[in-house]
Amino acid sequence: MFEAVVKEINNGLDTLPAKYTLKELGKKVGLSSNAVSDVLLKGTETNFTASVLFAKFINPDNYIEVATSWSVNHRRPENMKLILEFLSANRKLDTLKMYVNEMRSDCSKKNLCILDAYDLLHEFQSTLKVEESFLSKVEDLHETVPEAKFLKEMLKVYYYNDINEVGTMSMHLERASILLKEVKKGKLIEIYQVRINEMLSTSSLFNHCDWESARSHSEEIVKNFYFFGASYEARHYYRIGMSYFFQQPEMCLEYLEKAVQTYRAAGDEENAVALERSEMSIVKVRANMITDVSEITGTPSEAHYLIANGKTEQAKNVITKLKQNSPFTKYYAGMADENPFLLLESLKLLLNKGNRFYAKLPLEALESFPEASGLVNLLI
Incomplete structure (x- = not known):
């Protein structure tokens, strides 16, 4: 199956204006020259993060969509975990559901609980407001590997955050941080840490009014945004901006405008307009920076x-x-x-x-x- 990805990578490299050596390509995608050779010439399945970077290199404006289409052609167990996280984080929910179902026949028995966890993440992300019964499904989730233990705890974090039980949410977030230490070190643990940082940023900002902590966690996420895409990046520019809301309106607007531009570059006009007509307008009114009343009419x-x-x-x-x-x-x-x-x-x-x-x-x-x-x- 990975041969289809290799063909697209080679075709994409052929369209680039310059030619690159194996060593130069390796630096772009985080692989050795020999590993790049194995991918391009032998069709060897590489790690999924390298696939994302290949997609970004040959199609920088649309690489999340390209990597999403490639994801279903990866079958290595470690790639499965990264791909599930990639699809969930980038809200590619249809592909996530399809990939979970396909991997059930290829997945080892002990890792089936990871697929069960992403089934629940899919349900949570697809629902505007979760029912109380959702928590029972989470509690019934069997966790035979550290990754499933971590994800089960994060599902509780999302549930209690969704129903505004901040104290309980924070308790489960602490537990998730402890469980993360049991996950084998590598790229996956870095990506899981982003889940924790995202909730720490949200909680620090909206629940605890700890501006510096919220800003710090979101800035850390933005550094790794290539794996998550522009819309994810924009959400954290938003949080960084809002951390300046009460103290530095100019800085707040600077980051909110960055968020708007990033949404628009990703083709997400709906969120760009919503941000302009909500938080940005509030900041401008508070700071007496409205120059055209029509921009806030309605x-x-x-x-x-x-x-x-x-x-x-x-x-x-x-x-x-x-x-x-x-x-x-x-x-x-x-x-x-x-x-x-x-x-x-x-x-x-x-x-x-x-x-x-x-x-x-x-x-x-x-x-x-x-x-x-x-x-x-x-x-x-």
Whole structure:
């Protein structure tokens, strides 16, 4: 099966404007000259990370799609683990499902539990909101190898994060970090560490408001982004940017703009536009950096902008068109009406979700209502 990949690699190399020696190619893909020769001339299956780098070298603008199409032609056991992680991380869920099913006939009995774990990861990634029964499926997962033990613990991390049980999520994340030490050292352990860093970044930012920690974990992930692709990279530019939200709006916007550009380069216009009209508009309003009101028209930030400019009645008209049970709507309504009780409702909703990051917005506004300080203290 790998012969098809070799043929595409050789065809891709033939289209490049320059010719490369085996030694030069080896430096590009992390292989020795002899290993490159074995791949190109003998059709020997290489490690999957080298395949990803071959795809990136011959097709830099579309290499994640190319590597995805090649993934199903790899059969080495160690490649199976890397490919499962690659497909899951890059949300190639149809290919992930197909690969899991195909590998069940080729996989050793002890490694079948790894495929079971990715079946559950596929289910989790394919669902907007997981049911309580999902946790029972995770608990029933047999783990006969260290990789499955680690993945089982990460599935619990994702589940408890999804239902906003931050404390329980953090406990399982610590356990996952311990279990990771049992996995054989190599590229796989580096990729698994990215899962932990991603959740540490998210938790540090939104649950603990630890800006430096969130930034550090995301910066570490961006260094290895070639394995994950541009959309994954963009998500971490977003987190780095948001770590500057309350302190340095210019730096925040710089990284958010980087995220937008990276989304667009990957053809992900939906996320690019969503980011421009949500977080970027909030930052610009807070920092008084709006130069064209039309760029925030129809967004919740329009209400914030109107309030900041003393146009509270117009702001109220905008607020009536927003989702009324949203903590952000209550935040804007509280500011427009100068109503501390609406701000307290917003604060409570955000804290119940474990989102201490955005809870700082109503907390800031409540500083203007010293009479509400007792209730604020009860909530926080």
